Amino acid sequence: MITIPYLTALTTYFSYGLLFVFGQFRDFFRKIIDWWKGSNLHGYAPICLGLEDFYTRRLYHRIQDCFGRPISSAPDAWFDVVERVSNDNNKTLKRTTKISRCLNLGSYNYLGFAAADEYCTPRVIEALKRFSPSTCSPRADGGTTTIHTELEESIANFIGKPAAIVFGMGYVTNSAILPVLIGKGGLIISDSLNHNSIVNGARGSGATVRVFQHNTPSHLEKVLREQIVDGQPRTHRPWKKIIVVVEGIYSMEGELCKLPEIVAICKKYKACVYLDEAHSIGAVGKTGRGVCELLGVDTADVDIMMGTFTKSFGSCGGYIAGSKELIQYLKYSCPAHLYATSISPPAAEQIISSIRVILGKDGSSRGARKLAQIRENSNFFRSELQKMGFEVLGDNDSPVMPIMLYNPAKIPAFSRECLKQNVAVVTVAFPATPLLLARARICISASHTREDMLKALEVISRVGDLVGIKYFPVEPNKQHHQGDRAKLE
Missing domain, CATH: 3.90.1150.10 (Aspartate Aminotransferase, domain 1)
Structure with missing residues (x-):
């Protein structure tokens, strides 16, 4: 409000x-x-x-x-x-x-990795010399290098999920993934102020889309109850799948998601949680692991964790982290993985190196x-x-x-x-x-x-x-x- x-x-x-x-x-x-x-x-x-x-x-x-x-x-x-x-x-x-x-005062360079870095930059230059600026191929063809495999392992470990898949563009991560996860007969319940990439992904999925008041768990529960009772339009059959989509930090409001309450409601009604951490991963939390760490939510309680590398990591692209079965399914069926050119190897190396700095694996305390x-x-x-x-x-x-x-x-x-x-x-x-x-x-x-x-x-x-x-x-003696x-x- x-x-x-x-x-x-x-x-x-x-x-x-x-x-x-x-x-x-x-x-x-x-x-x-x-x-x-x-x-x-x-x-x-x-x-x-x-x-x-x-x-x-x-x-x-x-x-x-x-x-x-x-x-x-x-x-x-x-x-x-x-x-x-x-x-x-x-x-x-x-x-x-x-x-x-x-x-x-306008760039998303939250941790300062967008400029030359004493640890990251030499490794990025070396990756550029070894792998070239582009793979010139989708991941499913000749676009998977050892750096891409290492990046997915690094992200999964950093996030706290069994597996991860990376994409060359953050916007596409939302808009291309949601239509793969859910379709006709499914229900997406989206925060009213979710990013445009989520809105487009939800519209393109063919699923029924409902909106709840921004960051209001009580209204989310009301919408969930009503939709479960009513079922699918016209037929009133039970929903095949329900996904609740929220953001960690809302990009136009700067607000933190009320994740503990939302997760509790989704558990109660057996709905999946899709968390977009584009602006929170790497920027908040004691070790930079996002809103789950900041708010004390177990990552096992969040079914799909999405984020981008364009903010805290000083690179480009995005990721989805989840169960091994989910990631394997996405690798076989997501158009952004099968047809789009893979993330640039130097950009992937930048992400790997910045994660090492954040975790202190570079041998210094610069990340902390x-x-x-x-x-x-x-x-x-x-x-x-x-x-x-x-x-x-x-x-x-x-x-x-x-x-x-x-x-x-x-x-x-x-x-x-x-x-x-x-x-x-x-x-x-x-x-x-x-x-x-x-x-x-x-x-x-x-x-x-x-x-x-x-x-x-x-x-x-x-x-x-x-x-x-x-x-x-x-005013005198008053802050506001x-x-x-x-x-x-």
């Missing part, structure tokens, strides 16, 4: 309403002009209808300089941002030769220090933002901390002003979030020093005052002041 001040909700609705009205007027006159000029495409159906690309034309194009900013260095604590210019009101952007050195640093940095940064009066989502220990912006005009204002002061932030708006809940998503790294964070806090505080997004003004607020799910 995200709350929004009544006045903020009113002004946000008004802004979007104004945008819609004037946009419709402009589209109306454009249609008249197009009709008057005639068209050589008479009789052809338009590829994009007016309403389908309305948001893109009327809002996104005007602020697209805030998105997709190219960089020309490794995504470390600081990186080089390439400046762009536009000569057509932001419809197209051209790169310049000017580079700005910016503090990076990184884990302690990301936890300390995350909690410090979140608490300081809250003290300043920002509305910050998420839980302690989570390296993801969204700052609520709400109003569409504040999306480009916040992003551009931060960039002017050499702080690069990521702003997120519709359709990645609900229309009224635009935000800036801060991602903290273990590679950020205390000086880096103090600079970022100083800039964000100054910009927050300028843009007007400190929705909890700090909350007025009347309207609730939005």
Whole structure:
């Protein structure tokens, strides 16, 4: 549940309403002009209808300089941002030769492995020389190397599962696996704020999909009871299979999943648990083993454990960990394993090496220090933002901390002003979030020093005052002041 001040909700609705009205007027006159000029495409159906690309034309194009900013260095604590210019009101952007050195608050480089590492980098270079950048083949053909086998063993041991299978892309891990695990006659119960890859995977499975309120175990139990009683649509036969899909850390909210309660409910109703740990594996837990370790849940109680290597491990791809029977079945039937090119060998070596560092198998304590640093940095940064009066989502220990912006005009204002002061932030708006809940998503790294964070806090505080997004003004002897607020799910 995200709350929004009544006045903020009113002004946000008004802004979007104004945008819609004037946009419709402009589209109306454009249609008249197009009709008057005639068209050589008479009789052809338009590829994009007016309403389908309305948001893109009327809002996104005007602020697209805030998105997709190219960089020309490794995504470390600081990186080089390439400046762009536009000569057509932001419809197209051209790169310049000017580079700005910016503090990076947007990359998923949670443990700092995305930059050159004294242990990982030499081993990755050696793997590149030995195996080449690509296998040029699917895993089922000639795309399985000794590194791939070692990687799957390392992941299974790290996660605490009997076996694992790896894929070359994290998004595909969800979207291609769910249709293999369940089909017609099955039931998927998904958290309302699950990632788009889960949504697409669930839709493509052919199974019936039901949604429960975000991170609300009581509503999950209600949905489970109702669906078990009703059974399949029309026939009311028992479900062939029920899978409950949740995330360890929700990428747009920074919240930890209420995993112990959800696991208990799924055990009670004999439903399988599918846990997406894209943002939690390697980032939380005493030894970096994710939310199961952090929240004290036995991995044996989670049937399917999914994660990606694009965050804490500084690489690419994803994995599924589970029973040996499950993994063997996926290797025989998953299209992403049978037809897609296998993960690059140097990328696989990067993952293996980073796991060794996390576990201290490199002969040092750097992994433990990184884990302690990301936890300390995350909690410090979140608490300081809250003290300043920002509305910050998420839980302690989570390296993801969204700052609520709400109003569409504040999306480009916040992003551009931060960039002017050499702080690069990521702003997120519709359709990645609900229309009224635009935000800036801060991602903290273990590679950020205390000086880096103090600079970022100083800039964000100054910009927050300028843009007007400190929705909890700090009063004397009070940390937060909350007025009347309207609730939005």
